[in-house]
Amino acid sequence: MLPRALNHMAVPGLRWDAFLTLAHDLGCVGVEFRDDLPGPLFDGDDPAAVKAKAGALGLRVLTLAELKAFNDWSEAKRGEAEALMRAAVACGAEAISLIPRNDGLGRGNGERQANLRIALRELKSMLEAKGLTGLVEPLGFETSSLRHKSEAVDAIEDLGAAGTFRLAHNTFHHMLAGGGPVFAGHTGIVQVSGVTDPSPAVREMRDEHRVLVDRHDRLGNIEQIEALIAGGYRGPVSVEPFAPQVHAIADPQAALAGSFQFIASRLAEMAA
Numbered sequence: 001m002l003p004r005a006l007n008h009m010a011v012p013g014l015r016w017d018a019f020l021t022l023a024h025d026l027g028c029v030g031v032e033f034r035d036d037l038p039g040p041l042f043d044g045d046d047p048a049a050v051k052a053k054a055g056a057l058g059l060r061v062l063t064l065a066e067l068k069a070f071n072d073w074s075e076a077k078r079g080e081a082e083a084l085m086r087a088a089v090a091c092g093a094e095a096i097s098l099i100p101r102n103d104g105l106g107r108g109n110g111e112r113q114a115n116l117r118i119a120l121r122e123l124k125s126m127l128e129a130k131g132l133t134g135l136v137e138p139l140g141f142e143t144s145s146l147r148h149k150s151e152a153v154d155a156i157e158d159l160g161a162a163g164t165f166r167l168a169h170n171t172f173h174h175m176l177a178g179g180g181p182v183f184a185g186h187t188g189i190v191q192v193s194g195v196t197d198p199s200p201a202v203r204e205m206r207d208e209h210r211v212l213v214d215r216h217d218r219l220g221n222i223e224q225i226e227a228l229i230a231g232g233y234r235g236p237v238s239v240e241p242f243a244p245q246v247h248a249i250a251d252p253q254a255a256l257a258g259s260f261q262f263i264a265s266r267l268a269e270m271a272a
Helices: 016-025 047-056 075-091 111-130 149-158 171-176 221-230 252-271
Strands: 004-007 030-034 060-067 095-098 133-136 165-170 187-192 237-239
Touching: 004 016, 016 030, 016 047, 016 252, 047 060, 047 075, 060 075, 075 095, 075 111, 095 111, 095 165, 111 133, 111 149, 111 165, 133 187, 149 165, 165 171, 171 187, 171 221, 187 221, 221 252, 237 252
Parallel strands: 004 030, 004 237, 030 060, 060 095, 095 133, 133 165, 165 187, 187 237
Antiparallel strands: none
């Protein structure tokens, strides 16, 4: 099994400090924090306290999410990026998450590629000045302006920015986008969630369907992770379920541990 990590979306009701303790107890190497949960970032506490506690527990703050619609660049977007980067540095994060526009606009061929390059070019110097990585996360929804990792990789390579930008391989969005190459060498983090509800077609799947990965998973999580490993990926696998029923689990530690163990055992079986 690759190193474990935990996204705060797995347990959005936990305070940041309890979340860090849970991640430590689960044997994680790091965590992903988010600025889109209810309440203020870090429950209003000083980001320096987050950095200190994570360090004391031996945890990396892998990323702070998220800069929404990053590829709809403007001076206002620059301000959002600067604020997120300041918070990321203060809490000791290694990266920020970059989420593309997902409102059905900016999807035209030529238009979306140009907008992506403009945003990455502007963000590159900002990230480098702060010592941060930008994790580009294509969204597989049909309304997304960046669905396919191949377009992100092309733009990153055209800008000579592979050292500044990495991909977030999200197994849910990879499936919704139709699969394809995994670009292991460009991947900075893998985010996993499963869909077990047999009702929705793939194109109808939404965040509320995203649960913990188990034997009923429809997304091919194990196969995706196996392909990444085969391509040389050795980074963290972060659990990121959005479904309300997961957030309501009375014993999240046991449930998360069970899902981590399922993934590890299936990967071991496939490698044998």
